[in-house]
Amino acid sequence: MTYDADILCLQEADRLDELLPAVSSRYTHIYAAGRNKAHGCMMLLRKDLLEEVSHRVVYYDEEDVRQGSLEGMDDATAQLWRRGMSRVTKNIGLIAAIKRKNDPGAGYIFATTHLFWHPAYVYERFRQVGLLLRSIAHFKKELELEDWPCIIAGDLNLTPDDVTYSTMVGESVTASQEKMFSASRVVHVSVDPTIDYVPTTQLHQEVQDDEEGGGGGEQNDPDRVITNSRPCREEDGLMTLEELRALHEYVVKPMSRMRA
Numbered sequence: 001m002t003y004d005a006d007i008l009c010l011q012e013a014d015r016l017d018e019l020l021p022a023v024s025s026r027y028t029h030i031y032a033a034g035r036n037k038a039h040g041c042m043m044l045l046r047k048d049l050l051e052e053v054s055h056r057v058v059y060y061d062e063e064d065v066r067q068g069s070l071e072g073m074d075d076a077t078a079q080l081w082r083r084g085m086s087r088v089t090k091n092i093g094l095i096a097a098i099k100r101k102n103d104p105g106a107g108y109i110f111a112t113t114h115l116f117w118h119p120a121y122v123y124e125r126f127r128q129v130g131l132l133l134r135s136i137a138h139f140k141k142e143l144e145l146e147d148w149p150c151i152i153a154g155d156l157n158l159t160p161d162d163v164t165y166s167t168m169v170g171e172s173v174t175a176s177q178e179k180m181f182s183a184s185r186v187v188h189v190s191v192d193p194t195i196d197y198v199p200t201t202q203l204h205q206e207v208q209d210d211e212e213g214g215g216g217g218e219q220n221d222p223d224r225v226i227t228n229s230r231p232c233r234e235e236d237g238l239m240t241l242e243e244l245r246a247l248h249e250y251v252v253k254p255m256s257r258m259r260a
Contacts, residue, residue, distance in 0.1 A: 009112035034090030081237035088190035130247035
């Protein structure tokens with residue numbers, strides 16, 4: 001960490017009325033947030049060194065992972081099938097092309113993102129990273145900046161044994177990772193409102209009852225397990241492990257071994 005960074009990539013940035021005046025003398029900024037979300041992703045660029053060429057916001061909830069539709073689908077169902085989404089998360093990715101002021105032909109592609117936080121939603125984080133990588137590839141191609149190096153930063157909410165991380169760095173997928181991925185291929189009530197909803201307060205009470213009775217514990221913790229969801233069906237469009245791994249092939253594998 002340095003107090004004189006050329007560029008900073010931030011997540012969960014809020015209170016912009018306090019943050020921006022504190023940095024505006026030295027940095028310009030690029031900011032975006034999910035729909036109706038109180039905090040977002042931000043890049044701060046040294047005014048004397050760097051300049052924005054263009055940027056793009058990737059709204060993961062609104063991105064399709066496939067095209068077309070299944071036979072007999074109505075428009076609403078077909079849209080969900082193309083999205084292949086397990087849960088509405090309001091998470092985003094922010095991509096920017098940044099050039100050097102002293103050498104306008106040289107620059108970088110930066111991407112910063114905040115992935116969905118819930119530990120059990122392995123599928124949705126895998127989907128979000130795939131969409132980010134695809135968007136970066138399209139962004140570079142459209143701007144004809146495919147030779148510019150790309151740096152990805154973010155609050156990924158990943159552990160080193162997560163299938164998403166393994167895929168990003170080119171590692172093989174283990175049997176336990178496949179099992180966790182399969183268990184997370186569900187559809188949440190935020191996607192399918194017909195699912196019976198159990199209020200969070202009731203879930204926490206059930207957990208407390210289990211703990212006081214000597215059972216349950218973490219296995220029933222709503223912050224650890226998936227609730228208010230159902231198993232996915234074909235018409236939901238959730239991708240298989242192989243399909244998502246293919247989605248990750250849009251860009252060169254990240255070289256960093258930093259644990260996120």
